[in-house]
């Protein structure tokens with residue numbers, strides 16, 4: 619496994635793969651890797667000739683400096699995991715390498731950014747798009763792998779890829795969970811012992827929502843989930859929405875419901891967690 623820090627070295631590497639007609643699978647990450655990330659690597663290893671993983675904690679997509687600074691980082695352990703997973707190249711640039719000049723680009727996501735994460739984290743998806751386009755331009759992968767854990771991000775990246783005419787197949791991969799249901803996340807490492815015990819209630823509420831979807835409307839389920847979780851003094855729901863899985867438009871009534879996702883963001887202490895499930899009515 620090669621670990622590269624400079625864009626030029628990465629470009630040379632990609633050129634060599636292209637000369638050999640090898641397909642490139644790309645997994646962009648912010649490090650502090652867990653089995654969720656490694657499942658994306660596995661998908662790529664199955665389908666592509668080479669797998670490139672990037673590790674870069676992207677300041678542009680954080681709303682709060684504090685969250686950026688406290689974001690877990692453990693490069694040594696990440697590299698160990700990736701080596702064992704059979705990754706070919708890891709790209710870990712510095713901030714200066716990725717943004718030699720300030721990047722203030724704003725994007726048109728066709729309204730997909732007006733709800734949920736986009737609504738509560740202004741500018742977040744512009745920050746995501748700035749780094750993802752830079753990485754796509756550099757790595758020029760045949761396929762790029764993203765987790766359904768960040769469902770809105772996946773929808774926005776599909777949109778961006780079409781809009782910017784990237785010839786890249788965007789592959790969405792299912793959410794990997796802990797045995798108690800909590801969606802794996804780098805941020806889980808920041809939970810205290812007590813908070814870690816309470817955090818699975820978030821996914822439990824989502825699974826319960828699926829069970830109730832036969833007899834309740836999206837609006838009723840929304841109320842049930844929010845009031846159940848907010849009863850827990852450790853949990854504070856930021857939003858819970860049932861949305862159309864393509865347009866991400868919120869759905870209130872049973873009649874509007876077709877293919878949907880129930881998406882949540884909730885604070886457990888000072889840690890913000892997100893999760894989602896497929897739901898039908």
Ligand code: AMP
Pocket residue numbers: 646647648649653654655657658763764765766767768791792793794795801802803804
């Ligand atoms: P991050 O390092 O948090 O930016 O995540 C990098 C990629 O891993 C994104 O495409 C995430 O959606 C994906 N990912 C993170 N957690 C999980 C998980 N629990 N299951 C599946 N994919 C995940």
